Amino acid sequence: MALLLKNAHVVDPSVELDGVVDVLIDGDKIAEVGENLAGEGAEVRDLSGKYLVPGLVDMHVHLREPGYEVKEDIESGTRAAAKGGFTGVCSMPNTDPVTDNGTVVEFVKSRAAEVGHCRVYPSGAMTRGLKGEAMSEMGDMVAHGAVAFTDDGRGVQARACSVAAWTTARCSARSS
Numbered sequence: 001m002a003l004l005l006k007n008a009h010v011v012d013p014s015v016e017l018d019g020v021v022d023v024l025i026d027g028d029k030i031a032e033v034g035e036n037l038a039g040e041g042a043e044v045r046d047l048s049g050k051y052l053v054p055g056l057v058d059m060h061v062h063l064r065e066p067g068y069e070v071k072e073d074i075e076s077g078t079r080a081a082a083k084g085g086f087t088g089v090c091s092m093p094n095t096d097p098v099t100d101n102g103t104v105v106e107f108v109k110s111r112a113a114e115v116g117h118c119r120v121y122p123s124g125a126m127t128r129g130l131k132g133e134a135m136s137e138m139g140d141m142v143a144h145g146a147v148a149f150t151d152d153g154r155g156v157q158a159r160a161c162s163v164a165a166w167t168t169a170r171c172s173a174r175s176s
């Protein structure tokens, strides 16, 4: 069933589009974007006064799983994200156990594949246990799909550790 979205204010920097147009969706594909589309046989919705944008990505999300499911979990966090128009989220590593090795990254990814409502891009901790003292297993985490490193709300105060972590992160990014 085709769906014709009329008069939507579309903002899509990838095609330098920022204006009011119609969008025709056929199945799960965008079939046509333009002015005054007919879309014969399509269900029509008037989006006058509304924005239509590509899927959003939230780069700082606390999914809390594993360890703090009483606050949030991967299923509920990604459901809320999807309801808000986010097609991807970057999960923070302050879980229990801390996401500071490939095993926890793997858990987050597999759990997201099982119950997630949007894509989950796991970040890993820069330091073991988020303690700011020794580097985490960055290479291992990259191999398992970590996309970024952060100690979230904490700074890495030990200078040597901070420099080593940044250097390793840069090398991991180059080799992945």
Ligand SMILES: [Zn+2]
Pocket (backbone or CB within 6 Å): 060, 062, 092, 152, 153
């Ligand atoms: Zn945070």
